[in-house]
Amino acid sequence: MRLKFIEEKIAKGLMVIASLAVFAFVVNIIYTIFRRGFPALNWAMISQIPAGGYYNGGGGGILNAIVGSLYIVLGSTILGLLISIPVVFYLNVYLKKDSKLAYVARLAFDVLFGIPSIVYGAFAFTIMIYLGMHTSLGGGILVITLLIIPIFIRSMDEVAQQLPKDLLDSTYALGATKLETITVVLRQIAPGIATACLLSVGRAIGDAAGVMFTAGFTDSIPTSLSQPAATLPLSVFFQLSSPNADVQDRAYSAALILIFIVLIISILGRLITNYFSKYKI
Amino acid sequence: MKSSPYQNPTRASWAEDYSFLNNDLESAKDNESRKSYLKVSDLNIHINKSHILKNVNLEIPDKKITCIIGPSGCGKSTLLKTFNRLIDDVEGLKYDGSIWVDGLNIFDPKTEITEIRKKMGLLSQRPCPLPMSIYDNIAFGCKMHGERNRKKLSEIVEKQLKAVGLWEEVKSRLNAPASKLSIGQQQRLCLARGLAVEPEFILADEATSALDPISSKHIEELFVELKQDYAIILVTHTLRQALRIADHVIFMYLGEVIEAGPADEIFNNPKQELTRKYLEGAFS
Numbered sequence: 001m002r003l004k005f006i007e008e009k010i011a012k013g014l015m016v017i018a019s020l021a022v023f024a025f026v027v028n029i030i031y032t033i034f035r036r037g038f039p040a041l042n043w044a045m046i047s048q049i050p051a052g053g054y055y056n057g058g059g060g061g062i063l064n065a066i067v068g069s070l071y072i073v074l075g076s077t078i079l080g081l082l083i084s085i086p087v088v089f090y091l092n093v094y095l096k097k098d099s100k101l102a103y104v105a106r107l108a109f110d111v112l113f114g115i116p117s118i119v120y121g122a123f124a125f126t127i128m129i130y131l132g133m134h135t136s137l138g139g140g141i142l143v144i145t146l147l148i149i150p151i152f153i154r155s156m157d158e159v160a161q162q163l164p165k166d167l168l169d170s171t172y173a174l175g176a177t178k179l180e181t182i183t184v185v186l187r188q189i190a191p192g193i194a195t196a197c198l199l200s201v202g203r204a205i206g207d208a209a210g211v212m213f214t215a216g217f218t219d220s221i222p223t224s225l226s227q228p229a230a231t232l233p234l235s236v237f238f239q240l241s242s243p244n245a246d247v248q249d250r251a252y253s254a255a256l257i258l259i260f261i262v263l264i265i266s267i268l269g270r271l272i273t274n275y276f277s278k279y280k281i
Numbered sequence: 282m283k284s285s286p287y288q289n290p291t292r293a294s295w296a297e298d299y300s301f302l303n304n305d306l307e308s309a310k311d312n313e314s315r316k317s318y319l320k321v322s323d324l325n326i327h328i329n330k331s332h333i334l335k336n337v338n339l340e341i342p343d344k345k346i347t348c349i350i351g352p353s354g355c356g357k358s359t360l361l362k363t364f365n366r367l368i369d370d371v372e373g374l375k376y377d378g379s380i381w382v383d384g385l386n387i388f389d390p391k392t393e394i395t396e397i398r399k400k401m402g403l404l405s406q407r408p409c410p411l412p413m414s415i416y417d418n419i420a421f422g423c424k425m426h427g428e429r430n431r432k433k434l435s436e437i438v439e440k441q442l443k444a445v446g447l448w449e450e451v452k453s454r455l456n457a458p459a460s461k462l463s464i465g466q467q468q469r470l471c472l473a474r475g476l477a478v479e480p481e482f483i484l485a486d487e488a489t490s491a492l493d494p495i496s497s498k499h500i501e502e503l504f505v506e507l508k509q510d511y512a513i514i515l516v517t518h519t520l521r522q523a524l525r526i527a528d529h530v531i532f533m534y535l536g537e538v539i540e541a542g543p544a545d546e547i548f549n550n551p552k553q554e555l556t557r558k559y560l561e562g563a564f565s
Binding site for chain 1: 399
């Protein structure tokens with residue numbers, strides 16, 4: 001057999017091994033969570049807030065954390081989109097390709113991307129002290145928004161940089177101002193926006209360090225932005241810290257619920273992406 | 282180039298056709314009766330120190346097909362992009378001179394660039410439909426310019442799709458994505474999209490070069506039909522296409538206009554040696 005076919009076989013083998021290794025890890029994680037979490041999962045877990053002594057094996061559930069996490073994810077995603085879409089639009093439509101400002105801005109977003117969430121938490125905490133805020137849902141949304149903006153901007157920007165020059169030119173040729181091209185640009189980068197949302201939802205819902213200082217933790221469901229809010233990762237953390245094995249199992253159930261929520265959001269995200277990409281040229 | 286062909290009309294009918302060109306064009310305002318009117322005077326374009334267009338002086342007649350021909354890199358496309366100032370975004374651009382459209386200098390800071398662009402439908406080399414449905418592709422421009430009445434929008438969409446002969450092919454799937462159309466259909470859609478904002482000029486930058494022969498014939502036929510109402514400016518690489526449909530020809534070489542005039546003059550009796558050589562295929 002010729003050498004290049006042997007190369008081909010070896011390379012293919014390596015790729016299969018790498019894919020299987022990743023797959024095995026994922027299966028292992030999910031299996032562990034299932035094995036310990038599924039037996040402890042019951043309707044009360046997702047329909048009730050913690051009753052007295054919940055963390056010592058008392059009754060109730062983690063509805064507070066589910067609702068808190070969903071509030072924070074929803075709020076920060078909307079806020080994040082409102083802030084990052086104008087940034088991406090400005091970088092790609094208003095600034096020229098070799099603009100220095102665009103270069104510096106992209107570099108800055110890359111750095112922000114890598115900053116650990118605990119630093120965002122500490123930063124947002126100082127702002128909150130300055131504003132006289134207590135740990136609250138609003139604070140949690142604020143810090144998660146800061147955390148996901150770089151993800152939003154960089155992943156949308158990657159798609160927006162591929163925006164065909166002809167497409168903008170065609171729109172200008174119809175007499176559009178730069179601002180008026182936004183409908184065209186948004187439709188063209190819609191798949192990028194959907195991907196950005198998926199990535200940031202994943203990061204937002206799984207973040208524990210950022211919300212620890214800012215959103216706090218509570219056993220009740222917040223009814224306003226100024227009340228503290230519980231989150232799923234912190235709920236997992238507190239239950240896992242318990243010496244009681246039953247409560248530890250509940251931590252796994254909470255993790256299972258978290259994964260399930262991410263799964264549902266991802267599937268929804270894919271469906272929405274497909275819907276919006278049908279017009280993409 | 283000193284001797285403009287406009288100053289020595291050799292044929293009576295020709296002189297008649299182009300008599301308006303003999304007017305002193307600085308006073309373009311005298312020509313308000315002529316709806317579409319485009320004149321370039323002393324235009325120089327520099328991009329990053331290279332002199333792309335050199336002292337261009339020319340006029341585009343109304344209700345005629347004007348073909349800009351010349352070898353690659355002679356500045357044809359740059360000239361076309363200057364007409365609707367799409368060239369503005371180019372880095373390192375410097376220009377002087379003026380381009381008059383309906384008595385307005387397009388470089389005048391007071392001129393609203395969107396108004397100029399609205400007057401010029403653009404057809405690019407590869408069709409570039411907007412990422413929307415067929416219907417929205419055509420309605421987009423009208424909506425942008427303030428038309429909100431749904432009934433009127435539907436009328437415009439139908440009228441323009443009929444104008445480019447696309448109506449029968451797409452009337453049952455107006456909400457389908459424009460990207461699903463064949464490339465020839467897309468190009469006709471782009472033409473219809475441009476017509477919907479009621480331009481006076483149609484600028485086409487090698488608009489048929491990406492199309493198959495049948496689609497490209499279709500577009501050519503459309504141009505011939507549309508010249509009754511619009512001034513059509515084509516940049517073309519295909520001399521045969523220019524021969525088939527041009528009424529007026531501008532030959533450019535290395536950023537200069539070498540010769541301009543009615544098509545049969547240029548093709549049958551070019552005054553400049555360079556033009557003759559190009560037409561004979563000595564270089565391309």
